Amino acid sequence: MTFKSALEIDCGLRYMYETLEVISPCGRKMLLGSEMMTGKREIDYYYSKLNEIYYRDCTRIANKLMCLKDIQNTLSRLAGGAVLDDIELFEVKYLAIVSSEVLLLLEELRIKSVRLPVLEEVVKILDPDGLNIPSFYVYDTYHPELKEIRRQMRLLQGAGEELPKEKREELAVLLQRNADIELEVRCGLSQTLRKFAADLTLSLRNLSFLDILIAKAEQMKRLGLCFPAVTEDGETFYNGMFNPAVKEIVVKQGREYMPVDISFEREPVTIIGANMGGKSVALKCLALNQLLVQFGFGVAAHDCCVNLVEEVALCIGDEQSIVKGVSSFAGEMLAVDAVIRKIREGKAILALIDEPARTTNPVEGTALVEGLLEVIGKVRGGFVLTTHYNIGNESVKRYRVKGLRDGVMDYTLEVTQCGDVPHEAIAIAESLGIDPKWIECTKRNLNN
Amino acid sequence: MPFIKEILNYDSLSIVGLEKNVGKTECLNYILCRLPLQEKRVAVTSIGIDGENKDQVTSTKKPEIFLREGMYFSTAESHYKERRLVSELVEITNERSSLGRIVTAKVSVGGKALISGPSSGVSLRRWVAGMEKFGIDLTIIDGAISRLSSASPAISKAMILSTGAAFSSNIQTLVQKTKFVVEMIGLPKLEDVTRDALCDIESGVWGVDNDDNIIDFGLTSALAISSLKVDITKGMRIIYTVGALTDKLLKLVSDSKNIRNVTLVVKDFTKIFVSETAYRVFCSRGGKIMVLQKSKLIAVCVNPTAPNGYVLDSDILCGKLEEALKLPVYDIVKNKYDI
Numbered sequence: 001m002t003f004k005s006a007l008e009i010d011c012g013l014r015y016m017y018e019t020l021e022v023i024s025p026c027g028r029k030m031l032l033g034s035e036m037m038t039g040k041r042e043i044d045y046y047y048s049k050l051n052e053i054y055y056r057d058c059t060r061i062a063n064k065l066m067c068l069k070d071i072q073n074t075l076s077r078l079a080g081g082a083v084l085d086d087i088e089l090f091e092v093k094y095l096a097i098v099s100s101e102v103l104l105l106l107e108e109l110r111i112k113s114v115r116l117p118v119l120e121e122v123v124k125i126l127d128p129d130g131l132n133i134p135s136f137y138v139y140d141t142y143h144p145e146l147k148e149i150r151r152q153m154r155l156l157q158g159a160g161e162e163l164p165k166e167k168r169e170e171l172a173v174l175l176q177r178n179a180d181i182e183l184e185v186r187c188g189l190s191q192t193l194r195k196f197a198a199d200l201t202l203s204l205r206n207l208s209f210l211d212i213l214i215a216k217a218e219q220m221k222r223l224g225l226c227f228p229a230v231t232e233d234g235e236t237f238y239n240g241m242f243n244p245a246v247k248e249i250v251v252k253q254g255r256e257y258m259p260v261d262i263s264f265e266r267e268p269v270t271i272i273g274a275n276m277g278g279k280s281v282a283l284k285c286l287a288l289n290q291l292l293v294q295f296g297f298g299v300a301a302h303d304c305c306v307n308l309v310e311e312v313a314l315c316i317g318d319e320q321s322i323v324k325g326v327s328s329f330a331g332e333m334l335a336v337d338a339v340i341r342k343i344r345e346g347k348a349i350l351a352l353i354d355e356p357a358r359t360t361n362p363v364e365g366t367a368l369v370e371g372l373l374e375v376i377g378k379v380r381g382g383f384v385l386t387t388h389y390n391i392g393n394e395s396v397k398r399y400r401v402k403g404l405r406d407g408v409m410d411y412t413l414e415v416t417q418c419g420d421v422p423h424e425a426i427a428i429a430e431s432l433g434i435d436p437k438w439i440e441c442t443k444r445n446l447n448n
Numbered sequence: 449m450p451f452i453k454e455i456l457n458y459d460s461l462s463i464v465g466l467e468k469n470v471g472k473t474e475c476l477n478y479i480l481c482r483l484p485l486q487e488k489r490v491a492v493t494s495i496g497i498d499g500e501n502k503d504q505v506t507s508t509k510k511p512e513i514f515l516r517e518g519m520y521f522s523t524a525e526s527h528y529k530e531r532r533l534v535s536e537l538v539e540i541t542n543e544r545s546s547l548g549r550i551v552t553a554k555v556s557v558g559g560k561a562l563i564s565g566p567s568s569g570v571s572l573r574r575w576v577a578g579m580e581k582f583g584i585d586l587t588i589i590d591g592a593i594s595r596l597s598s599a600s601p602a603i604s605k606a607m608i609l610s611t612g613a614a615f616s617s618n619i620q621t622l623v624q625k626t627k628f629v630v631e632m633i634g635l636p637k638l639e640d641v642t643r644d645a646l647c648d649i650e651s652g653v654w655g656v657d658n659d660d661n662i663i664d665f666g667l668t669s670a671l672a673i674s675s676l677k678v679d680i681t682k683g684m685r686i687i688y689t690v691g692a693l694t695d696k697l698l699k700l701v702s703d704s705k706n707i708r709n710v711t712l713v714v715k716d717f718t719k720i721f722v723s724e725t726a727y728r729v730f731c732s733r734g735g736k737i738m739v740l741q742k743s744k745l746i747a748v749c750v751n752p753t754a755p756n757g758y759v760l761d762s763d764i765l766c767g768k769l770e771e772a773l774k775l776p777v778y779d780i781v782k783n784k785y786d787i
Contacts, residue, residue: 090537137536157558
């Protein structure tokens with residue numbers, strides 16, 4: 001799965017992407033196209049790099065990267081033997097200068113996780129006068145005739161006044177000669193530079209990668225994210241897990257965001273609790289953090305250890321589709337069915353299912369959820385569902401949202417042995433200011 | 449050399465034409481050839497395509513843009529490749545036009561080039577700001593036909609207006625139409641306690657009452673004016689429209705009893721899209737329009753030749769225009785002022 005396709009999962013990853021300040025267009029392109037990492041070694045290695053950047057002040061490097069342009073097409077043309085035009089040669093020179101400057105800063109800051117090739121030679125070829133400025137044209141020095149031709153052109157042109165016919169013709173000849181020589185020079189330059197195409201491509205890639213790392217490190221500091229520990233086939237736990245997008249909204253409203261703790265291994269997990277108790281948010285957090293880990297971001301928790309998976313499946317909303325002619329119940333059943341199949345195939349998948357079978361009658365709904373937990377059994381990745389049904393299964397780990405305490409919602413999760421769901425729906429409806437007559441009738445019916 | 453000295457007092461200039469083939473490019477070339485480059489570092493761009501050999505619409509011959517050594521110019525990359533001069537590429541900007549990325553270069557050997565720069569007001573503003581890093585003292589924007597927006601004081605502080613037989617081949621109509629545009633450019637600037645607050649507003653139609661309270665009429669723009677149920681001029685001394693000022697809004701204020709006490713305010717003259725008739729009615733009833741930002745109109749240039757071959761008498765035209773506009777008017781082609 002690429003990062004771009006992971007953005008489709010509605011868990012707050014898009015918020016993380018949008019608040020990630022990757023400066024260069026090629027950095028963004030690289031990030032969007034990056035594949036989800038699944039191996040512990042790979043992820044540990046990635047975080048060791050991010051860790052190095054995290055503890056360095058990379059502001060000056062970030063400033064340099066602001067000028068980085070995506071010139072992959074130009075580099076491919078160069079490698080393929082094309083004759084580059086002025087604009088492309090400018091791009092190559094510019095990349096070589098930025099890369100050389102960043103290389104110096106990497107050495108100064110003793111950063112070893114990103115390596116850049118030495119491109120001094122490229123700069124020298126494209127800056128024959130040693131002016132050391134990021135601009136380019138076919139300099140007079142490239143060809144013995146150029147200087148004289150251009151001198152004559154200047155003399156003829158004057159300040160732009162209308163020229164007599166013979167002078168115009170003379171000028172046209174000079175212009176043509178100048179253009180021919182420029183082409184000849186560019187042919188030569190393109191050929192000389194061709195052997196540097198691989199180094200230039202490597203440089204562009206590593207500068208883009210550096211841009212991503214710097215943005216991730218900066219985001220970690222800004223949003224209070226942590227470095228995760230990762231495991232293959234072990235326990236997942238989060239202490240102080242939160243959802244940055246939700247947290248931002250809550251804090252803006254002047255309220256306090258309550259982080260939650262959760263842990264699980266191969267046993268399925270159920271989360272029960274009051275409506276508006278943050279069950280769905282908890283599921284989204286789990287999906288988000290799993291993806292953050294496997295795409296090498298800082299994780300939204302105080303500290304954590306995450307079991308690696310091959311896929312994250314989040315079934316959260318109403319899966320009904322008018323286009324496909326599927327009702328909400330059918331849509332949900334099909335989505336959960338797809339998850340079951342993948343688990344059966346032995347895929348390590350983190351399956352997060354919000355209130356399965358909620359749209360059908362409670363008797364069959366409960367049976368369906370119990371059946372699901374039974375058929376799933378133990379899983380390699382992780383299996384968490386939320387529900388309002390009283391589930392009788394034994395081999396599950398149960399969490400419950402603490403719920404209303406003196407009229408205030410406590411969103412934290414606690415482990416519970418009993419599967420009885422709390423009866424707080426009416427109290428919550430009341431707190432929302434729902435029609436009092438309706439509430440009154442409801443209470444009366446309940447008591448009867 | 450008329451008006452060159454005056455241009456040097458400003459750091460940004462736009463040249464706008466009231467119609468195609470009114471001699472705008474001639475006018476630009478006139479300026480570019482005479483600016484003292486040893487004193488000022490100059491950057492040129494254009495809104496839309498300019499400097500082409502032939503007019504894209506009427507296929508008439510058009511003068512090309514001549515750029516002198518030391519000048520900076522910004523154009524689309526495809527046009528850059530066709531330049532007939534020697535220049536040093538200094539920047540590939542983040543702006544794009546339909547002809548590709550906009551690049552900036554410094555001329556090493558003067559010559560002719562096609563110039564097609566950023567096309568939106570916002571990107572032009574960014575272009576002007578971006579020229580600062582090259583130490584540019586004067587930015588010149590060549591405007592496109594009926595696109596007065598580049599002359600907005602938010603983009604350039606001074607402007608030159610081109611008019612001519614292509615705009616109208618009847619001297620009287622030409623003078624009258626040009627005079628109306630010049631009148632709009634010359635509208636007085638609002639000096640008021642609420643001016644700064646009004647400048648910060650980004651959209652909609654607003655009012656200022658007699659106690660200086662700024663009131664939002666809840667309209668997204670003046671175009672939504674017909675949805676109004678109340679008389680917005682009542683109790684107001686200023687009606688401010690951030691976007692376009694249309695005939696509809698003008699008529700609404702014209703027809704109000706309060707017209708003598710209320711001033712219509714617009715951001716700048718480029719936001720005024722009213723017909724002359726509606727404006728005259730408005731004025732005759734005692735209405736007034738003011739602007740928040742004002743451009744300095746340096747000069748008016750004329751081209752007495754229309755693309756259909758019709759030629760007006762240059763001296764009579766210049767004389768009549770000068771008399772009506774109370775501004776210097778020049779026929780640059782005929783008079784061939786010295787370089």
